[in-house]
Amino acid sequence: MFRRRPALPPFPPGGMLVGGAARDWLRGVEAKDFDWAVPDPAGAARALADASGGSVFPLDEERGYWRVHAPGGxxxxxxPLPPDVSADLTRRDFTVNALALTADRKVLDPxxxxxDLKARRLRMVSEANLQGDPLRAWRAARFEVTLGLRMVPDTEAAVKRVAADLKAGVLPMPALERVRDELHALLAHPEAxxxxxxxxxLRLxxxxxxxxxxGLGLTQGGFHHLDVFHxxxxxxxxxxxxxPDAPLPLRWAALLHDVGKPRTLARDPQTGRASFYGHDKVGAALTGQILSRLxxxxxxxxxAAALVGAHMIQLPATEREARRFAHRRRxxxxxxxxxxxxxxxxxxxxSSSPATRHAYARAMNRVLxxxxxxxxAEKPLLRGEEVMALLGLAPGPRVGEALRALAEAAALGEVADAEGARAFLKDWSIQ
Incomplete structure (x- = not known):
């Protein structure tokens, strides 16, 4: 399972590497985030910043928590180094994180x-630890995907109990920013x-x-073989x-593109056929609410909301329509x-077939x-002041309409210079 172990940065005096970086070293994976338990956190942080050219700042100066941003991300x-490192490790979330590594590469594994790493198991240290920080329930789902592990049954049952207690208000919800960070760490993975x-x-x-x-259980028919959720x-x-390198807003848009369908569902009383008119606009509003909440x-x-709102736009059938599409949706x-x-x-x-998919691909190629x-976008052929003088307009929405019409005409190749722009606008103004 494990690859060759990567090189580690120099250990701070008297320090130990703990948690995820120690786990990743054992897995043969190069880490970007290092957690150190040291006798003098402030001194160790400043020394590393000086040596690496990084920046140093306190996370919690009263408790002695410091961070260094080193080059290369x-x-x-x-x-602070705890009096009993092994006891401190037993307060962590999962056994694969309850690890520490000394400078001479001795592993503490209480x-x-x-x-569990070798067996690809994800096992909690204790249920009390999960309940002490309910965000660890989301982390369990993330670790399954990103580390290629599988929860053992009692851990999965405990995660579900945490979810149930959160829903019932028995446990407090973690801050939504922390939930967002876990969701993003999961969404960033190829198997998101x-x-x-x-x-x-897991009921999360x-x-x-x-x-x-x-959208669970909401069947669609036609082109669709899955319910709305799936x-x-x-x-x-x-x-x-x-x-594979899609940015997070694009990933959210793909996942949420039909989130408006359940709220726009209508069924034909005769045939029972479902329709979802306006689901793109409702979905855009919901996407905005969801991502703002997070x-x-x-x-x-x-x-992301704009992508959801535009995903039902008809693709062009001709080259001219493709130029208009590219201009309007640039x-x-x-x-x-x-x-x-x-x-x-x-x-x-x-309703889906190789022929319909081929036609769709051809339409996309026209846009590309x-x-x-x-x-x-082309440089404007005329300024707003020139348009107002030419058409005798006062500042207002009509000037914007004229500029947009001129820009589209230029994108379609109908206008190429200032003289043609003036002629176009004169004709446009009397239509």
Whole structure:
């Protein structure tokens, strides 16, 4: 299971490497985050910052917690060395994290974490430890996916009990920023779709993104062979199979693209056929609410919501329509195409066929070709002041309409210079 063990940074005087970095060293995986237990955290942190050219600052000066951001995106945290390291390790979440490594590479393993790593087991140190910090329930799902482990039955049962106690209010919910960070660590993995399914199986999805669960059991028909929930999960999988380095807002958009369907469901009284008119707009609003609740940056929230709101746009049938599509949706491209393709490839219902998928791919290629021809917006042919003088307009919305119409005409190749722009606007103004 384990690869050759990577080199480690120099150990601080009297220090020990603890937790995930010790675990990753045993697995033969190079770490980026190092947790050190040292006699003098402030001194060790400053010494490392001086030696590496990194930056140092206190996380909690009263308790002696310090952090160093070193070059190359490497982070080092320093905490006071406890009197009994083994006893301190038994207060951790899982046995594979209850490990410490000395400078001479001696491993402290009071809970059997090395054996669990070799057997690919994820086992809690104790249920009390999980309940003491309920975020560890989400971490269990993440570790299964990112470390390739599998929860033993009693740990899985304990995680479900934590979820039940959180739902009942017996345990306090972790801060949503912490939940978001766990979700993002999971979503960033190539097998993020499997992670979403595990969150649902562990009853944690209802505490994270309950809106997604509204699609469980909601059949669609037509192009779709999965219910709304599993279709969204499969779209995430399809996205990552084609765009493995997709940024997080794009991953969220693929997962949430149909989140508005349950709230727009209508069934034909005669045939029982389902329709979801307006689900794209409702889904965009829900995406904004979900990601804002999880405290994502505003730009990421807006971008993901815009992708969801635009995923039902008709693809162009001609080259001219493709140029118009690229012009009007430039701010969302090419990510919008990735969401639309993931949506289509996640559907294998009776209406789906190789021919329909081929036609869809051809339409997408038209847009990509239009983007290649004009990768950036053209420089405006006329300024707003020139438009107002030409058409006798006062400042207001009509000026913006004229500029947008002119920009689209330029993108379509109908106007190439200032003289043509003036002629175009004169004709446009009398229509």
């Amino acid at each position: 490497v982070q080092h945290d320093f905490v 809970t059997g974490g090395q054996a 779709a499997r992670g979403i399914l595990r969150l649902e199986a 999805l209802a505490l994270s993104v309950p809106e997604l669960r509204e 279709h969204g999960v499969e779209a995430l999988h399809q996205l990552l199979s084609r765009v 405290r994502l940056p505003g730009d990421d929230v807006q971008f 701010a969302l491209l090419p990510e919008l195409l990735s969401v639309m393709l993931a949506d289509r490839e996640a559907a294998r219902g009776p 070709e239009a983007l290649e021809e004009q990768p950036a």
